[in-house]
Amino acid sequence: MTAAISHQEQAFVHEAFLYRDSEEFVLGLLRFIRAGTEKGEPVFVVLSAEKIARLKDALGEDADHVLFADMAEIGANPARIIAAWREFVDEHGAGGQPIRGIGEPIWAGRSDPELAECHRHESLLNLAFAGTPSFRLLCPYDVSALDSKVVEEAERTHPFVSDVESFRDSGSYRGTDEIAAPFADELGEPPDGAERLIFDADSLAEVRDLVARWAQQAGLGGARVENLVLAVNEIATNSIRHGGGSGALRMWEEEGVLLCQIEDQGRIEVPLAGRLQPVLDEPGGRGLWLANQLCDLVQVRTFADGNVVRIHMAGSR
Numbered sequence: 001m002t003a004a005i006s007h008q009e010q011a012f013v014h015e016a017f018l019y020r021d022s023e024e025f026v027l028g029l030l031r032f033i034r035a036g037t038e039k040g041e042p043v044f045v046v047l048s049a050e051k052i053a054r055l056k057d058a059l060g061e062d063a064d065h066v067l068f069a070d071m072a073e074i075g076a077n078p079a080r081i082i083a084a085w086r087e088f089v090d091e092h093g094a095g096g097q098p099i100r101g102i103g104e105p106i107w108a109g110r111s112d113p114e115l116a117e118c119h120r121h122e123s124l125l126n127l128a129f130a131g132t133p134s135f136r137l138l139c140p141y142d143v144s145a146l147d148s149k150v151v152e153e154a155e156r157t158h159p160f161v162s163d164v165e166s167f168r169d170s171g172s173y174r175g176t177d178e179i180a181a182p183f184a185d186e187l188g189e190p191p192d193g194a195e196r197l198i199f200d201a202d203s204l205a206e207v208r209d210l211v212a213r214w215a216q217q218a219g220l221g222g223a224r225v226e227n228l229v230l231a232v233n234e235i236a237t238n239s240i241r242h243g244g245g246s247g248a249l250r251m252w253e254e255e256g257v258l259l260c261q262i263e264d265q266g267r268i269e270v271p272l273a274g275r276l277q278p279v280l281d282e283p284g285g286r287g288l289w290l291a292n293q294l295c296d297l298v299q300v301r302t303f304a305d306g307n308v309v310r311i312h313m314a315g316s317r
Helices: 022-037 049-065 078-092 112-128 148-157 176-180 204-217 222-242 286-294
Strands: 012-019 043-047 067-070 099-103 135-142 160-162 167-169 195-200 246-254 257-263 297-303 306-314
Touching: 012 022, 012 112, 012 148, 022 043, 022 049, 022 099, 022 135, 043 049, 043 078, 049 067, 078 099, 078 112, 078 286, 112 148, 112 176, 112 297, 135 148, 195 204, 195 222, 204 222, 204 246, 204 257, 222 246, 222 257, 222 286, 222 306, 286 297, 286 306
Parallel strands: 012 135, 012 160, 043 067, 043 099, 099 135
Antiparallel strands: 160 167, 195 246, 246 257, 257 306, 297 306
């Protein structure tokens, strides 16, 4: 395998690993893991349960020296993943200790909104860990199962790309300046039948009542109704405090998923907002964090005329 860089000279090496079948998947990951464990580097692997089982079998006793977590639990909402990596870095990378991670947030079967947020997550990793000493993170992509556009996007979100035979710089990586800019990828327009409510500080109770009614009609269980109401209330409160004193809520269902969209006239300038746990003494940042912890998917956009936060909750769970 050829390398375009010296990994020891890189603060953070974020790499898209392109594999074509199960054999290449196991071969590439075994190489990556053992290159770390042989030098005593902590390794954290976040994959599907099925792939973890396959990898543990191939590793044998070496699996005892690796940390594992199920991506279906950590990354169902991709906005939760960076916090898991931050915890690993803080616990195992202190003092510049070299560490390695493997994470596969993108797999065949992800919905289009999930894919959009996975790509955003992959981009933001470059900001979240810029300058982190001796951290190498490998993100596998199954090129035989994924659409070619998904693989092309991986080259834009990762500075480095590899396969079982090579390692190279990505020729289309966007760079941190572009990644850090307010995120303005388009969201589809709500349907004509979406219910709309204009709210301000005096009408938050109406917001909560509207969300609860739609959530119950969509078949959300009791706890999920409460979670959604709390999340939307927090985002609406943010709109009042930071988005011009008022906002608009739209509600609709789409293919078994309940969508709540909050719009205001503010600007979210912090690209990692809602992805890192807020510090207790730090003002702000809790609303988006809470929404990401409570809801299936949260899409955040900042356009020229204001913010849009779209929350997804699947019904009948």
